[in-house]
Amino acid sequence: MLRPHLRIDSFAREAPYRRPKGGGAGQRDYGRAFGAHAEALKRDLATAWAGADSLLAARDEVVGEPGTYVAFSTAVDAPLPNLEWRRDGLRLAAAQRDADGRAAGTIFVPDAARGFLEDKLTGYGTRQTAKGRPENESRFSPVDRFAAARLENLWVDTRALPRGPDPEWWECWCWPDRLHNFEDKARALGLPVSADRLLFPERTVTYVHATESAISRLVSGSDAVAELRLGRDTAAFFTGSARADQDGWIAAFLELIEDGRGGDAPAVCLLDTGVNRAHPLLSTFLAAGDLHAVHEAWGVDDQVGHGTELAGLALYGDLTHALQGTARAMLRVSLESVKLLPPEGFPPNAPANLGLVTQQAVALPEIAAPRRPRVFCLALGQSDVSGPRASSWSAAIDQSAADASVDKIADRHRRLFVIAAGNVPDGLDEAAMEDWDSHEVEDPGQAWNALTVGGVTQKTRISERDRDHWRTAVGVDALSPYSKVSAAWARGVAPVKPEILLEAGNRAVDPADLSHWSGLDSLSLLTTGHAVTTAPLSISWATSAAAAQAAGMAAELMADDPDYWPETVRALLVHSAQWTSPMLAQFKALASKADRMRLARRVGYGRADLERARRSRAASLALLAQASVQPFVKDGSSVRMNAYHTYELPWPRAALAILAERDVRLRVTLSYFVDPNPSADAPLAPARYRSFGLRFDLRKRGESVSTFQKRINDLAETPDEDLDLVEPDAARLFGAKSVSAGSLHTDEWRCAAADLIDRDRLAVYPVGGWWKASRRPEICNRAARYSLVVTLDAGEADIDLYAEIEQLIAARIAAEASVNIAR
Numbered sequence: 001m002l003r004p005h006l007r008i009d010s011f012a013r014e015a016p017y018r019r020p021k022g023g024g025a026g027q028r029d030y031g032r033a034f035g036a037h038a039e040a041l042k043r044d045l046a047t048a049w050a051g052a053d054s055l056l057a058a059r060d061e062v063v064g065e066p067g068t069y070v071a072f073s074t075a076v077d078a079p080l081p082n083l084e085w086r087r088d089g090l091r092l093a094a095a096q097r098d099a100d101g102r103a104a105g106t107i108f109v110p111d112a113a114r115g116f117l118e119d120k121l122t123g124y125g126t127r128q129t130a131k132g133r134p135e136n137e138s139r140f141s142p143v144d145r146f147a148a149a150r151l152e153n154l155w156v157d158t159r160a161l162p163r164g165p166d167p168e169w170w171e172c173w174c175w176p177d178r179l180h181n182f183e184d185k186a187r188a189l190g191l192p193v194s195a196d197r198l199l200f201p202e203r204t205v206t207y208v209h210a211t212e213s214a215i216s217r218l219v220s221g222s223d224a225v226a227e228l229r230l231g232r233d234t235a236a237f238f239t240g241s242a243r244a245d246q247d248g249w250i251a252a253f254l255e256l257i258e259d260g261r262g263g264d265a266p267a268v269c270l271l272d273t274g275v276n277r278a279h280p281l282l283s284t285f286l287a288a289g290d291l292h293a294v295h296e297a298w299g300v301d302d303q304v305g306h307g308t309e310l311a312g313l314a315l316y317g318d319l320t321h322a323l324q325g326t327a328r329a330m331l332r333v334s335l336e337s338v339k340l341l342p343p344e345g346f347p348p349n350a351p352a353n354l355g356l357v358t359q360q361a362v363a364l365p366e367i368a369a370p371r372r373p374r375v376f377c378l379a380l381g382q383s384d385v386s387g388p389r390a391s392s393w394s395a396a397i398d399q400s401a402a403d404a405s406v407d408k409i410a411d412r413h414r415r416l417f418v419i420a421a422g423n424v425p426d427g428l429d430e431a432a433m434e435d436w437d438s439h440e441v442e443d444p445g446q447a448w449n450a451l452t453v454g455g456v457t458q459k460t461r462i463s464e465r466d467r468d469h470w471r472t473a474v475g476v477d478a479l480s481p482y483s484k485v486s487a488a489w490a491r492g493v494a495p496v497k498p499e500i501l502l503e504a505g506n507r508a509v510d511p512a513d514l515s516h517w518s519g520l521d522s523l524s525l526l527t528t529g530h531a532v533t534t535a536p537l538s539i540s541w542a543t544s545a546a547a548a549q550a551a552g553m554a555a556e557l558m559a560d561d562p563d564y565w566p567e568t569v570r571a572l573l574v575h576s577a578q579w580t581s582p583m584l585a586q587f588k589a590l591a592s593k594a595d596r597m598r599l600a601r602r603v604g605y606g607r608a609d610l611e612r613a614r615r616s617r618a619a620s621l622a623l624l625a626q627a628s629v630q631p632f633v634k635d636g637s638s639v640r641m642n643a644y645h646t647y648e649l650p651w652p653r654a655a656l657a658i659l660a661e662r663d664v665r666l667r668v669t670l671s672y673f674v675d676p677n678p679s680a681d682a683p684l685a686p687a688r689y690r691s692f693g694l695r696f697d698l699r700k701r702g703e704s705v706s707t708f709q710k711r712i713n714d715l716a717e718t719p720d721e722d723l724d725l726v727e728p729d730a731a732r733l734f735g736a737k738s739v740s741a742g743s744l745h746t747d748e749w750r751c752a753a754a755d756l757i758d759r760d761r762l763a764v765y766p767v768g769g770w771w772k773a774s775r776r777p778e779i780c781n782r783a784a785r786y787s788l789v790v791t792l793d794a795g796e797a798d799i800d801l802y803a804e805i806e807q808l809i810a811a812r813i814a815a816e817a818s819v820n821i822a823r
Contacts, residue, residue: 038125051148169231312528355396455480455504495742631766
């Protein structure tokens with residue numbers, strides 16, 4: 001019997017967080033002879049000044065403060081050193097880490113501050129602090145060398161730096177207080193600058209059309225540019241093959257469809273190529289007023305087919321079996337469409353920045369129907385841009401999801417984005433597919449606040465007669481051969497992507513020619529086609545199809561409970577996910593937490609299941625909480641940690657004792673949205689990208705409550721990079737460091753039921769973020785909201801865990817009510 005999830009919102013108890021004295025990591029010893037090291041770095045600087053002066057000898061008149069970019073690199077695995085002195089104008093520009101683990105960065109040094117930096121190096125080599133350590137040791141000790149920077153040192157794109165005489169759109173990440181200098185210099189050079197802007201706490205992104213030589217003059221002739229990327233975005237999407245006329249199937253299926261929508265039914269808003277509303281399976285659930293386009297001249301119809309295909313998948317899922325069935329279906333969600341990309345014959349956006357276009361697209365349906373809950377589905381991506389580094393597109397999605405441009409937290413309107421992970425390209429042979437981990441989740445799937453969807457497949461039957469001797473690329477319940485992964489991303493630094501999997505189809509392989517991999521109709525999903533009169537049914541495949549199905553599931557959850565936050569819907573979909581049998585066998589074969597996390601970066605947290613996301617069962621249930629906590633507080637002139645939450649879980653001790661040695665599974669999912677800050681050091685230190693961070697931990701077996709609380713205080717003080725040093729929890733599948741990045745954290749405990757009997761305390765505690773670094777009370781004193789889902793699953797055990805927990809919740813609520821009456 002299906003039952004509603006159990007709410008434990010009122011079980012959160014707030015406790016003051018006090019940083020333990022003497023906590024934190026000490027200064028790492030790099031084996032430096034500090035005096036000699038300081039002199040070597042000063043010689044590097046002298047060479048850098050000479051090289052820079054030579055490079056900039058012919059620079060134009062500088063708009064702003066004249067200065068030099070200086071590159072630096074660190075020892076292997078050293079943290080990025082803080083080489084900024086803002087009061088004296090020294091600023092960190094670009095930063096990244098190379099394959100050997102060395103941090104490489106660039107700082108802007110005003111000409112007038114050269115002596116200042118040299119004096120700081122002299123102090124490092126000759127003076128000591130009261131504790132007997134060199135002055136500025138943490139700043140200079142990790143640095144191996146300085147050098148004059150070139151344009152390449154500001155280039156952080158995965159695509160090649162544009163060379164040659166042809167102008168390109170350049171994406172320029174500028175310091176906000178110096179953007180006017182950039183604009184003035186560009187104007188003086190006669191370079192077109194876009195009026196569009198993306199605004200982040202420490203960067204403003206703008207676009208200029210220039211050649212490589214012109215951008216060099218612009219950078220050297222102003223004091224504004226921190227990073228450079230390519231401003232030419234391309235989105236990959238897929239067309240479907242036409243099918244024979246299936247009007248009879250469609251007419252019969254329409255007889256089974258019931259419209260169960262209420263007044264403000266939630267909607268799936270497709271940010272895609274438009275939708276052809278004339279399709280009989282779509283017209284009832286897609287009003288004419290809910291069709292939009294970023295530019296009116298584009299029209300709202302779908303000339304490509306991609307958006308119409310996704311619309312059918314969002315509403316109905318795969319139609320392959322549904323069209324042949326007789327079961328009635330009640331639909332409770334609507335569709336919306338925003339054409340995000342120009343149709344054929346129209347010029348691309350100038351510059352074609354999809355971050356800006358996406359934010360414009362989001363506003364259109366919200367203006368038209370401001371009270372309607374919705375989930376945004378984005379199944380377009382840049383196949384040539386991948387990796388965990390925030391792009392202007394992914395950061396814009398993070399900003400929009402958190403509504404971070406609105407200062408007052410209570411006034412924010414948060415949004416759920418469901419994004420496709422991206423697709424392994426066609427034309428690969430079997431050997432290339434063996435290197436699956438090199439096919440990284442593509443932009444903007446790295447967005448922290450979005451739910452990124454990959455693919456799994458159960459399609460292994462090839463029905464095409466001319467291909468009956470072929471074999472499928474993967475077997476039943478395996479990762480779809482279309483799905484990109486994040487296995488190459490750094491553990492503890494990059495979020496886990498994709499988080500969930502859904503059906504994405506399979507590929508076929510010609511055994512006589514292993515270089516011939518092909519998608520087939522029989523290995524794809526059936527959906528609505530845009531050519532309504534000639535081919536009303538079409539096929540869809542890959543992670544676009546998976547993302548559309550996930551968006552439809554999210555909208556169904558919104559229809560179940562209008563009070564669910566977007567963060568909660570995301571958490572429930574992850575809660576519902578389970579690894580398939582082949583995937584679970586892979587996990588069980590791995591002993592290392594790092595290896596398990598690497599596997600999770602391929603297969604996410606499993607295949608999502610709408611029924612599990614919506615309802616609990618007797619032996620498999622979810623405890624759900626939506627809560628807010630203030631992570632930081634301004635205390636005089638400093639900002640410190642403020643509070644954390646503990647939950648005394650309503651724990652089914654009697655039922656767990658009966659189960660005793662039977663294996664059970666406990667999954668905890670914590671979901672929240674961060675305000676993004678895509679600064680230079682954010683890729684190396686997640687605390688610089690996020691506004692705040694939250695973590696969770698569970699009381700250990702035999703651990704007293706007071707010991708548990710002390711351990712949580714110690715954990716909250718531990719930097720992310722040192723979480724491997726924390727005493728491990730053997731029953732925990734991934735471990736503290738593996739779930740430290742991103743804004744959605746999931747971990748599991750798989751053990752005998754008896755081992756969970758006294759593990760009834762759970763803590764949600766804060767870790768640092770850029771809010772904490774702010775001195776402004778209206779920022780550092782902000783509250784942060786989160787959603788928590790605790791899943792207890794005893795599989796097919798014949799026991800009612802749900803009933804015992806439900807009684808415990810009712811008894812506690814009654815007891816608290818009687819206390820309140822007595823007061």
